[in-house]
Amino acid sequence: MSPFRGVALKLISVFLFIIMASLIKATADRVPAGQAVFFRSFFAMPVIVAWLMMRHDMTTGFKAKSPWGHVLRGVAGVAAMGTGFAALGLLPLPEVTAIGYASPLLTVLLAAVLLGERLRAFRLTAVGIGLVGVLVILWPRLTLADVDRAAAIGVVLILVSSVLRALAQVQVRRLVATEQTSAIVFYFSLTATVLSLLTLPFGWVVPTLAEAVTLVGAGLIGGLAQIMLTSAYREAEAALLAPFEYASMLFALLIGYVIFEEVPTGAMLLGAAIVISAGVLIIWRERQLGLRRGKAKAAVTPQG
Template sequence: MASLIKAASDFVPAGEAVFFRSALAMPVIIAWLAMRGDLKTGLKAKRPLMHGWRGLIGVSAMGCNFAALGLLPLPEVTVLGYAAPMLTVLLAAVMLGERLRLFRMTAVLLGLAGVAVVMWPRLAFNDLSDAAFWGVVLILVSAVMRALAQIQIRRMVAVEETSAIVFYFSLTATMFSLLTLPFGWSWPELPVLGMLVASGLIGGVAQIFLTSSYRFAGAAVLAPFEYASILFAIIFGYMFFGEVPTVNVLAGAGIVIVAGIGIILRERQLGLKRGKARPNMTPQG
């Protein structure tokens, strides 16, 4: 999906790409909800304002990410995007009151150090006209927005069905992306239109697969597979765009992945301990 968006970025603005990604995913998601018998719950929003806020944050993250794809190599955007889970841990401590233990804090700082290794060569503050500099800024803003979206989702799952969260994100993202219509939208030529349509369909299918995967395995089992995206980013970046990752990108990716997997394994260990302790807990916890 990211490769298709990147290829189309020379012809359409990021807002238009967000529209196609969101709008074309909706038929796929509606069909999936109907097959599962969740269409009724998927269309029922108990807290519309929460969905609106989540949609605004999510579409901002997506727009910044798509804009960055037009300015930076695909592997670099992928690695810098790994900052989002690290920032989620920090924001969860501040906004949700989650405990931030020494191990998690160390791993988060290590992961952010890996991100800094990747972006440092791009931060030429003396040349603010450099496209790569703004690409880094956009992907970091996207990472912050994605982290905020995760915090919002954690709040929403207490009152909303997962099917509703999935459906209304696509709906609100489509609506918010239309606000960018005056900013350079154009009717794309057939090959570009095909790429945009494919990005929406692929994005919808990927969203369904990701959501469905949590029915069969826990987050601690699935989360490490997210880091496989760097392998595909390197392969597709080289095949389609002739991009070869720099030493900084590879080194930073290694640091971030080690830190991320460290957090995941620690969370899994704590989860097992909580599970063993739960039978001995009082009804009040």
């Protein structure tokens, strides 16, 4: 194991996921979210299969001991991805990223309810602080007299996406008891591809050449990002790598400003800082308690 290499791979994966989200956002005005999910999932699969072949891991990658567990994870993950992609077309990239940080906080609560994990006062307090941060981000959207309807819908979508991502994470924690990480990664892409096709009757469009290239690029980059993330957790402990997830805010702020001309508000920055602080507190506490969930972390993407 090499902690330095693990951190480098983690940062690369975070950057690639933000690039992927930016590509999806660039097409969101015309391409439906379900169609974007298809491109993201289908074109990630060749990259993942090639990675499994290089690692001589095809057997474990295709072996599923709990097929319905993969389906349940896929349903929650695809719904999270679809609602998250839809939100990208309605809200600034940094705001979507910041609100999305609620997902690991909600995972703590759902794991206590659904998995019986012990919820100590420290973690419960940190979750409460994090949710206050989310409220700070949302407050301008909730208090303006002339509410932007599209932005309000975007807020609802990203909040729903955060809950669904938390459910997917809980399901991954169940799967790692019996499944290999490679199988979890492969079957999520496969399930997402199949489920996204169910949205075909709801208004798919024929993409322009530029849109098709952008969407295919999002899929390929998403697959590569997943490989980088999984590889990172093979090189270093989850507790060491987890805080670097928040580097995504820096990347989102930079790309949002340069590419989409999105200027972050003071409330968004303050709320994001509060949410990130709460997340880091939980990560620190879990490290103190000796909790190791690297396999689950490596099998879940920030987009579902």
